[in-house]
Amino acid sequence: MRYVEVQRLYDHPEWIMKERRTVHLPAEAQRKAKRTQLERYIHPIPPQLESVLRYFFKGKNPPSQQSWNNNLKRWCEKSGIDSKGVSSKSTRKSIESWMISAGIPVNEVCLRQGHDSLTSMRHYQGLPFTPVEKEEIKRRLSWF
Numbered sequence: 001m002r003y004v005e006v007q008r009l010y011d012h013p014e015w016i017m018k019e020r021r022t023v024h025l026p027a028e029a030q031r032k033a034k035r036t037q038l039e040r041y042i043h044p045i046p047p048q049l050e051s052v053l054r055y056f057f058k059g060k061n062p063p064s065q066q067s068w069n070n071n072l073k074r075w076c077e078k079s080g081i082d083s084k085g086v087s088s089k090s091t092r093k094s095i096e097s098w099m100i101s102a103g104i105p106v107n108e109v110c111l112r113q114g115h116d117s118l119t120s121m122r123h124y125q126g127l128p129f130t131p132v133e134k135e136e137i138k139r140r141l142s143w144f
Contacts, residue, residue: 001042002114003088005029007062016053021045030114040114097127102138 001009001023008029009015015024023042030040045053063071068088076083092113099109109115129137 001025002030002092003062003065003068007065010057010062013057016045021050042112098137098141101127101129101134102141104141 005025009023009025012029015026015029016022017024021044023045025040025042027038062068065088072086072088072090073083076086096109096113099112100106
């Protein structure tokens with residue numbers, strides 16, 4: 001999900017379809033100027049996320065996108081990781097890259113991520129993951 005969608009989800013727990021392990025993002029969740037899909041379904045909700053959703057809804061509001069970006073950069077620097085290019089979009093872009101690397105069909109990745117064409121995903125396909133990294137990615141995405 002886009003970070004702004006996560007922020008809006010916090011105010012709308014009814015968007016979670018527990019029985020179907022799906023998040024339904026209606027038009028008001030997205031508000032992206034160039035979007036072509038009126039609504040989007042994210043399925044399946046990964047077991048790792050499913051187990052923490054109740055804490056998400058009981059916790060504080062997600063921070064503003066600027067605060068989240070600042071936190072990520074601060075945490076990177078504190079842990080000795082280069083923070084160049086790290087932002088609230090990093091996790092979304094990472095999961096897209098991982099899904100393609102793990103062999104999930106590109107059309108499924110596009111639909112899940114809300115992309116309107118395969119062209120928008122081309123820059124995620126040539127990533128330099130080592131064979132060991134690819135195996136680890138496949139293991140971590142085994143719930144797909």
